[in-house]
Amino acid sequence: MRQASGGEAGRAQSGEVVPVSGLFGEGExxxxxxxxxxxxxxxxxxxxGLAVPxxxxxxxxxxxxxxxxxxxxxxxxxxxxxxTINVGMVEVTVYDNNPTPPSIxxxxxxxxxxxxxxxxxxxxxxxxxxxxxxxxxxTATIALADDPRDTGAAP
Numbered sequence: 440m441r442q443a444s445g446g447e448a449g450r451a452q453s454g455e456v457v458p459v460s461g462l463f464g465e466g467e468x469x470x471x472x473x474x475x476x477x478x479x480x481x482x483x484x485x486x487x488g489l490a491v492p493x494x495x496x497x498x499x500x501x502x503x504x505x506x507x508x509x510x511x512x513x514x515x516x517x518x519x520x521x522x523t524i525n526v527g528m529v530e531v532t533v534y535d536n537n538p539t540p541p542s543i544x545x546x547x548x549x550x551x552x553x554x555x556x557x558x559x560x561x562x563x564x565x566x567x568x569x570x571x572x573x574x575x576x577x578t579a580t581i582a583l584a585d586d587p588r589d590t591g592a593a594p
Contacts, residue, residue, distance in 0.1 A: 456487055458523035458530075463507055464516070472507040472520055473500040479522045480529070489524065495583060498562050502531050502579050505555040510535035514574065528564065528580040536574035 461475045476499050480491045503520065510518035514537035521532040543556045560566045563579040 456483055456489075456524040458521050460519055460521040462517045462519055463511070465511065469504050469508055469511075472503050475520065476500050476503040476522060476531070483524055487524075489583065491583060495529065495581060498581050499529050499531060502559050502563060502581065505559050506531060506533040506577055506579065509533075509541060509555060510537075513537055513539070513541070524583065527583050529583055530578055530580050532576050532578040534571070534574060534576040538570050538573070538575055540568045540570065540575060541577070
């Protein structure tokens with residue numbers, strides 16, 4: 440993984456957490472993308488004092504794992520993973536160079552495999568695919584707190 444910006448999650452002038460990005464290529468394990476997400480959320484807690492419940496960390500790592508796996512499976516080359524905190528939500532965005540939107544098969548409990556995007560959509564507050572001139576980006580958001588109206592700020 441080559442980190443594209445920031446080590447620790449930084450603080451922008453407005454008080455929001457600055458996004459961090461990492462490039463993930465063919466020779467890297469999906470575990471390195473999960474570790475990148477876990478480190479980002481640890482920095483969010485340590486540097487910014489925002490509470491990140493362990494189930495949120497687990498959910499973000501699962502979403503990262505599924506989206507990066509899909510990008511590496513269906514698009515040649517590297518993918519770009521960007522993580523940020525925005526209005527009490529963790530935004531997970533994966534860019535790849537394949538402009539074809541992913542297909543989400545009709546739910547079928549007898550089907551083996553290809554349930555990743557179904558899982559991502561079930562675990563997230565929003566899921567969007569945006570085509571770009573040279574590919575696409577997929578963004579999924581996860582509530583930082585159990586109540587999305589709670590920003591997770593430490594007392």
